[in-house]
Amino acid sequence: xxxxxxxxxxxxxxxDVPIVVLDTETTGLDPxxxxxxxxxxxxxxxxxxxxxxxxxxxxxxxKLDPGASRVHGIYDEDLAGQPAFVEIAGELLALMDGALxxxxxxxxxxxxxxxxxxxxxxxxxxHAPMPPNPWLCTLQLARRRFHFGRNNxxxxxxxxxxxxxxxxxxxxxxxxxxAILKRMSEQLQAQGVETVGDLLQAQGGPIYAPPPxxxxxxxxxLADALASGGDLCIxxxxxxxxxxxxxxxxxxxxxxxxxxxxxxxxxxHEQRTFRLDRILSMEPAGDG
Numbered sequence: 001x002x003x004x005x006x007x008x009x010x011x012x013x014x015x016d017v018p019i020v021v022l023d024t025e026t027t028g029l030d031p032x033x034x035x036x037x038x039x040x041x042x043x044x045x046x047x048x049x050x051x052x053x054x055x056x057x058x059x060x061x062x063k064l065d066p067g068a069s070r071v072h073g074i075y076d077e078d079l080a081g082q083p084a085f086v087e088i089a090g091e092l093l094a095l096m097d098g099a100l101x102x103x104x105x106x107x108x109x110x111x112x113x114x115x116x117x118x119x120x121x122x123x124x125x126x127h128a129p130m131p132p133n134p135w136l137c138t139l140q141l142a143r144r145r146f147h148f149g150r151n152n153x154x155x156x157x158x159x160x161x162x163x164x165x166x167x168x169x170x171x172x173x174x175x176x177x178x179a180i181l182k183r184m185s186e187q188l189q190a191q192g193v194e195t196v197g198d199l200l201q202a203q204g205g206p207i208y209a210p211p212p213x214x215x216x217x218x219x220x221x222l223a224d225a226l227a228s229g230g231d232l233c234i235x236x237x238x239x240x241x242x243x244x245x246x247x248x249x250x251x252x253x254x255x256x257x258x259x260x261x262x263x264x265x266x267x268x269h270e271q272r273t274f275r276l277d278r279i280l281s282m283e284p285a286g287d288g
Contacts, residue, residue, distance in 0.1 A: 009100075010197025014185050017196060019045040020099040020133075021181065023173040024109050025072040028065040031115035032213060032253045034262040034273040036060030037085055038074050040113075041170030043178055044095050052095055055171035057082040061264065062271035072168045086120040093122070096131055100196060104153045104177045106137035106207045114209030119251065129208035136196075138180050140203035145188060156180055213253040221282050222261065225249050231266070231285035237278045243267075246285045247274070 009017065021043045028035035037058050044052040057074070059082040069075050103109040114130055117123060123130040142151040148159045157164045157176050160183045166172035185199070193202050200206045218226070225232050226249050235244050247263035250271070254260070258277055265272040 010200070011195055013195055014100075014181075014199070015047055018099040019102055019178075019181075020096045021045065021102045021174045021178045022109055022113065023103060023170045023177065024112050025074055025168070025170050026068060026112055027060050027062055028068050030255065031112045032255045033260065034062065034253075034271060035065075035112075036062060036271070037112050037116050038064065038079060039072070039170040040088075040092065041172070041174040042092060042095050043171075043174045044099060045178065048182060053171065053174075054088070054091060054095060055174075056088050058088065059084050060271070085116040089117060089120045089122060093117075093131065096133060099133060101131070101133045101135045102177065102181055103135060103137060104156075104173070104180070105139045106135040110135050110207060110209040117209075118212060123212075127211060129211070131209060134200065135207040135209075136181075136199055137203050137207055138177055138184060140207075141184055141188075141199070144204060145191075145193070145202055146184070153177065153180075160184070213255075216252050216254060216259045216276070218252060218276075219282065221284065222249060222252075225284075226252065232282045233285045234274070234282045235280040236274055237280060242280065247272075252276070 023041045024037050025039035026035055026037055038060050039055075039057050041055045042053060043050055057079055059079050061084070063076055064074065101110075117130045138156070139151055142148055142156050146159075148156055153173060153176060154164050154167055157180055160180060162176060162179045162183065164176050188199070188202065193199060221232060224230065229248065231246050231248050233244060233246050235242055245265055245267040247261070247265050249261050249263040251262050252259060253262065258275060261274045261276055261279070263272060263274060264270070
């Protein structure tokens with residue numbers, strides 16, 4: 001059973017609870033705009049000893065943003081034949097079971113991991129975080145309790161005299177984050193920050209995977225296609241004018257500028273993001 005913020009947990013030291021350190025590499029910056037995980041690394045520690053790990057490339061069913069590839073060095077051709085997240089979700093959940101989750105910039109990783117679990121059908125309650133585990137953030141600890149000047153993973157590691165290998169790849173960054181966490185916890189213990197509860201408060205409070213986007217009033221045809229997995233033929237206005245295309249809607253979300261439909265575009269053979277107010281018309285694809 002996944003841990004919660006019970007008094008029993010918050011009163012324990014890190015060495016006495018299972019910890020899973022995670023890192024993701026992604027197609028871009030915003031899961032609400034259809035960006036996806038392309039690599040995930042996870043390391044389970046018990047009494048500070050590694051007991052299990054996973055490192056997987058993930059097929060996102062969309063192209064990577066060039067800027068993202070420049071950061072992590074993963075390109076579309078590297079992902080050919082790799083499993084979708086739904087194929088590794090069970091293994092990841094088993095690894096995370098009962099653990100405090102840790103990441104450097106946990107809000108980023110929690111947002112992507114939470115969205116992937118929801119898209120994979122693992123969220124049974126739209127109001128509960130998925131995964132339900134709390135996250136501890138070494139970035140927030142660095143900002144709030146240390147004075148490093150720069151707080152990116154490499155800068156924090158150097159300040160703590162931790163070696164960095166193969167930066168910006170998921171499993172390598174996981175091992176760096178785990179070393180940072182151990183070094184930080186040792187220094188914070190001297191300041192009276194000793195338990196899991198103390199650490200969560202030191203970062204500004206517990207972090208959880210965010211809830212899904214608020215519901216959006218949808219045209220009945222779109223709502224039906226989302227429920228059934230059906231295809232729609234739409235007329236869509238983009239920057240270069242309008243075009244007709246067949247899409248398979250996956251989910252609807254909200255972000256800057258309004259509501260968006262995340263869908264597989266049969267014209268481009270990949271996942272695309274469509275602004276709902278730019279869809280001029282739609283009809284079942286079989287009628288087009």
